[in-house]
Amino acid sequence: MAVSRLPDLALAGPLRRGDVPHLCEQVRTACARAPARDVVCDLAAVTTADLATVDVLARMQLAARRAGSGLRLRDPSPALWALLQLVGLPGLGGLVVEMERQTEQREIAGRVQEAVESGDPAL
Secondary structure: OOOOOOOOEEEEEOOOHHHHHHHHHHHHHHHHHOOOOOEEEEEEEEOOOOHHHHHHHHHHHHHHHHOOOOEEEEOOOHHHHHHHHHHOOOOOOOEEEEOOOOOOOOOOOOOOOOOOOOOOOOO
16 A cells, blocks of 8 residues: 655645745745655645636646646545646646545445446447
């Protein structure tokens, strides 16, 4: 079992455009501490899923790219994850999104569980 490292940044509450200078400075500081390594940003406590939040994250990603690193977003809410996918942010310029969740009962960790109904047509 791989152990994920601690996040460099843990964001909480709503993210607004006024947060950009401070958060980008934190990203640059994290990049300076460990060059050429993704900056891990925990989003589990972020309460907003709107375009202002996406703008903040995109600017943080740009700051990381300019510092020679990438940005790794950990555990965004389902709504924020859907919005990030809608605007096409994951996969661009070093942005990686990690979805963390608990393994369901009787589910084998890391595997997809499929069920077939007897009346399902063959594909």
